[in-house]
Amino acid sequence: MSGGGARGIAHIGVLKALDECGIQPSVISGVSMGALVAVSYGLGIDYDELLYLVKKGANPLKIKSLSFRRQGIFDLDVVREVFEKKAAKDDFGILKIPTFVTVTNFNTGKFEIISKGKFIDYTLASASIPLLFTPVKIGNSIYVDGGLTKNMAAAAISKYCDKVIGVHVNHIGYAGTISGIKEIASRTFHLAVYNTILNELDYCDFLIDPPDTANYGVLDFNKADEIFDLGYKEGMKLAEQLQSDQNILQQAVVKLKKAILKMQL
Numbered sequence: 001m002s003g004g005g006a007r008g009i010a011h012i013g014v015l016k017a018l019d020e021c022g023i024q025p026s027v028i029s030g031v032s033m034g035a036l037v038a039v040s041y042g043l044g045i046d047y048d049e050l051l052y053l054v055k056k057g058a059n060p061l062k063i064k065s066l067s068f069r070r071q072g073i074f075d076l077d078v079v080r081e082v083f084e085k086k087a088a089k090d091d092f093g094i095l096k097i098p099t100f101v102t103v104t105n106f107n108t109g110k111f112e113i114i115s116k117g118k119f120i121d122y123t124l125a126s127a128s129i130p131l132l133f134t135p136v137k138i139g140n141s142i143y144v145d146g147g148l149t150k151n152m153a154a155a156a157i158s159k160y161c162d163k164v165i166g167v168h169v170n171h172i173g174y175a176g177t178i179s180g181i182k183e184i185a186s187r188t189f190h191l192a193v194y195n196t197i198l199n200e201l202d203y204c205d206f207l208i209d210p211p212d213t214a215n216y217g218v219l220d221f222n223k224a225d226e227i228f229d230l231g232y233k234e235g236m237k238l239a240e241q242l243q244s245d246q247n248i249l250q251q252a253v254v255k256l257k258k259a260i261l262k263m264q265l
Helices: 005-020 033-042 047-057 077-086 120-126 181-194 211-215 221-264
Strands: 028-031 072-074 099-105 110-114 131-133 136-138 141-145 165-167 206-208
Touching (some): 005 221, 033 099, 033 120, 047 221, 077 120, 099 120, 120 136, 120 141, 206 221, 211 221
Parallel strands (some): 028 099
Antiparallel strands (some): 099 141, 136 141
């Protein structure tokens, strides 16, 4: 699951839709908002509570802890409190499925994919957009948003599963007239980040990349329900496709068995 700020709320809808159709991941990876959703899923937080968490706890417009320190304006203390309350132990090993979180080591300028040891600091770091959120110091290094260097980590989990479903919530399509410094800055950022996932797409057997996510900004948390519904609908489309493919495969197997039996007779 990619990063994308408020757009990442779509991940919750996708997970819920797949779950309702009997499709659960055996391993999961997340970046930035995708990391928050992945770890919350691993902690067993139900979808309604998870939606509430990202609407309130990861919304910079509603964070209770405001800091004007030079490193960033906001802290993710609300999310930290929820994780500490839900987790019996701060360790990736307690999550219900193997979980991978991507962070950017600000000192080295390289991405790191973490799946062992303490998960809370790394998860918060993965979602810490520079300047907006305070970076997280872990050991001797400073960590920030993983989306800066690797906004989707499909290769890291491909060897642990049969099929990989990629969920990208920063659709890059044709842009018409772009006016104003805000739109130029936003477009520039998303184009740069998109280039960090191109190699990862080769590892995805299925890709959810809803064009309508382009209609939402990274801080549109006030439109959380709309974004959730968008992800839910896309998840249902994929679930129907997977079920259809499974039915076709089962029919082919039955025909093959009948053909073999006929030959034996």
